[in-house]
Amino acid sequence: MPGTGKPTLAVVGATGAVGSVLLRTLSHHADVWGEIRLLASPRTAGRRLTVRGEECEVLALSEAHEEHLAGVDLALFLVPEAVAARWAPIAAAKGAVVVDTSAAFRGDSDVPLVVPEINAHAARVRPRGIVASPGCATLTLVVAAGALHAEYGLDELVVTVQQAASGAGRAGTGALREQLALVTGSELGNHPGDVRRAVGDHTGPFPGPLALNVLPWSGAPAADGWSSEELAVREEIRKILDLPRLRVTATCVRVPVVTGHSASVHARFERPVTVGRAHEILATSPGVVLYDDPAAGDYPTPADVVGTDPTWVGRVRRSPDDERALEFFACADNLRKGAALNAVQIAEHIAAELSGPSGTSDR
Structure with missing residues (x-):
């Protein structure tokens, strides 16, 4: 120095x-x-x-x-x-x-x-x-999940991470933009293979067309049908929270969004939870913004959070048949907090x- x-x-x-x-x-x-x-x-x-x-x-x-x-x-x-x-x-x-x-x-x-x-x-x-x-998939949700864990003690997580094209780098965003240009103005989606034929071999780093589509796969093949990204989410969350036996099930889906990952989260805890207290925890946690008034149209989307630093959380609700479980939706800019x-x-x-x-x- x-x-x-x-x-x-x-x-x-x-x-x-x-x-x-x-x-x-x-x-x-x-x-x-x-x-x-x-x-x-x-x-x-x-x-x-x-x-x-x-x-x-x-x-x-x-x-x-x-x-x-x-x-x-x-x-x-x-x-x-x-x-x-x-x-x-x-x-x-x-x-x-x-x-x-x-x-x-x-x-x-x-x-x-x-x-x-x-x-x-x-x-x-x-x-x-x-x-x-x-990884950016883990960072989309772990700050919010960790804040709730500190209060209630996590017992299980079931998550679906919707990953933006930019998670695959410049090649990913370039491929999505090229595909969107190829399908713009076309009446596609009414017959099998429409989008795939329009995109042709312009798939870039993705296993198929991403424009007007979602791909339920991200990463490399792993054991028993899982992808490397999905197993990484499980192991990374366990290590960050120091919960080596935490039950974590992840599904990674690539979506036609340029930047901004999202996650639908089912979190089960060791103790009963309430939405009111969960709101208090999330609203006061560093690195988290609570944005949760669906009746007024207030919930996070990738288009809203891109270019911002925090994890945004909304749609917080208690599971109807389990007083120890919460559902919530989280969004974060995968190039910022995600990396x-x-x-x-x-x-x-x-x-x-x-x-x-x-x-x-x-x-």
Whole structure:
């Protein structure tokens, strides 16, 4: 932290979809950083991006340019899993604390999985110098579920996550926009295969057409018909809440929304719940906005929450046959809280620790 006494930050993957959101987020948050270095693949290195009102050149991350990680106190990784698995340990070995947004380390027992509104303390113990941020599907609902768990004790979660196209990166949003252009003005949907024929092979990263459609699949095939995304939601929620035996059932559905994930949630608790008390908890919980008056048309939708930081919650109601269960609907911007914002929040907690009187931790 030469000169300023503030940590040096590296943003690895600065030119991607999440990277652009993260740079805007840094500009709107307190100035806790000294030098900020932008890194990306050699293919996009050399670009100039604006951070906190200053133009910075993007540096290459490659075997020939490992020195770009030297002297970094904290490195935010916004890159695919394989890239993070290769480079995050190198950054940590050079002395940086790594905050990784990919799935590379989320399941590792010696890597904390952190949502600051719930378990910020976990980021202080990092034997490998790495802290993981959960996936955007998990982050859509876990802040609200965690707030209710603190009061009532979670017993079971059954969730359906409706995932936006941007969850698949720039390729996902590009494919959806292209498909929408192909079907605009067409009278489709009255016969089998209409939309599929109109879209043709322009499916992008999706297993089928997304325009005028929903796809009940996200991720890679896993055991017993589950997808990797669905199993990840289960394991990530268990780890964040420190409930290794919590019953979690997730279904992930890709929907024709550009940005903004949603989740329909059935939450069962250890004790009886009331809607009134649940409203109080959610309305006063950090990172949550309660927006729940259906009679007035007030409930969150992706179109309403895109570009905002919190998790929005509405449609809160008690299950008709179970006094211990609640139903609710949650929405969040998957590029903000679902990725960039959560990573920045983790980084800011660690920066405060690094800049503190001792500047020490368990790595």
